[in-house]
Amino acid sequence: MDSWEIRAILKKCGVKPSKRRGQNFLINPQIIRREVDYAEVTGRDVVLEVGAGLGGLTHALAERAKLVYAIESDERLALFLRDHFSTFKNVEVIHADFLKIDPPAFNKLVSNPPYSISAPLIFKIAPLRFEKAVLILQLEFARRLVASPGSREYGRLSVSAQTYLNALILEVISRRNFYPAPKVDSAIVLLTPKPAVVDEPLFSEVSRCLFASPNRKVKYGLHLLFDRLGIPKSLALQLAEKSPLSEKRPRHLTPEEVKELTLWVKGILHEGKKAG
Template sequence: MRDRLFSFIYKYNLRPNRNLGQNFLIVPDIIERNVERAELSERDTVLEIGPGLGVLTDELSRRAGKVYAIEADNRMIEILRKEYSWPNVELIEGDAVKVDWPEFNKMVSNLPYQISSPVTFKLLRRDFERAVLIYQLEFAERMIARPGDKNYSRLSLMVQAKASVELVERIGRGAFWPRPKVDSAVVLIQPKPKEERIELNENLVKALFQHRRSTVSSALRKSAHMLGTDKRSIKSYLPSLPHAEKRVFQLSPEEVLDIEVYLRGNGFFHEGRKREKPSPPAR
């Protein structure tokens, strides 16, 4: 597996494109463990983001019924088409953040780190059964952070509102070529049952976590413009606001939902809301 990867690198005189986050995983054991974690069978359709030189793709093709691999680098697409003859792999050239994803039920990927956030949020909007993804370690730690932890963030809350996440393995820099500047981690993502998933207003979450160390009432005043209003207008909602004196980074998804339900029930959110202009000064 490792020898094949380097033979391709030398054969095609490849220089990894850092703008595309190309760091190739070269440790076969990690690839095998991730394929095992995905619990694949011939009934599964797998989505892979960033197949690179096809080392992981090759293993996925042996276990799954169908594999879709989205690759932004046309050099890699050409090499994959020349070097492999997978009967059940479909290559899709394009930016994984922008292209339409095909239907799948599992995802297994060594993600380009610069698209980790948009790919994760895009994944959480889909119906799927299981995802086994490699992230930058710091990003993975934020994904699994609990309310009140120093790493707890908008990412933590939005992911945990819809899925169970577990950091299952840390990976050193030497497991990749070229070596990245940071350590990595494998994260297992499993969607919560539909009745347990919490759909949150993303604008509200962004407004709150813009000031994650502030109290909820203070954060909403400071971020009123992000919600299409101003400090004076939002102030009237604060006296009875749930969890108003709690720090934002201590809020669970359920508590953010409490805040949203209260604001919505009192007419704060409505379609087409625009920023309210302050009244002109009296003459």
């Protein structure tokens, strides 16, 4: 679809592209084909697409996949997609906010998600088990996924992504390939899962508290964590002071070090339960 076709369809659907929703539609079919190629989609794959939009990527996926779950939160676009793919036996359109549902079972994720949900999307999919994901994301956001400790882009997102996933920027995409054109360029990113993290909820809470103040020392973040867990303030402070890496700053922690701290916290909590 070129920009004129997209405008015509959007007008027919009564949709004006929303910046709040992050609605920027890919108009380059060659990029769509490359996405599907990068994901190595075959007839055995069940593919999840988040933010199906006007169905350009959906159509390309349906030509190869066993089944495509096309999730779209905009009701008007979901109605258009259901009508457009009504004769496709391997496309199921789901009108829903992906962040608020339990996704159907899938083995590959191929999507051009709305930029506005990029971070919560990554946090949601990171612990899931799948073969690979190919996503188009804002270039600046993609760089945060692959950032090194101590760099300007490094943060909680980097730690979570790199703990659960191998992330690779495959190519940079000019903003001119979208309608309406966003203010920034994008990137195609490949994600492949790593082995599961022990105690994923605790890891998430530890990383959240550490990176609440990434430039303060680790012991501050752990004190905050223990306080949230209901440990008396005086004891929380003592534990935080004794923690490994207590003098280091979170923005310099590697993902492995955050995992190490999570295991240490888990041990402290286990000892507390035994003592209680």
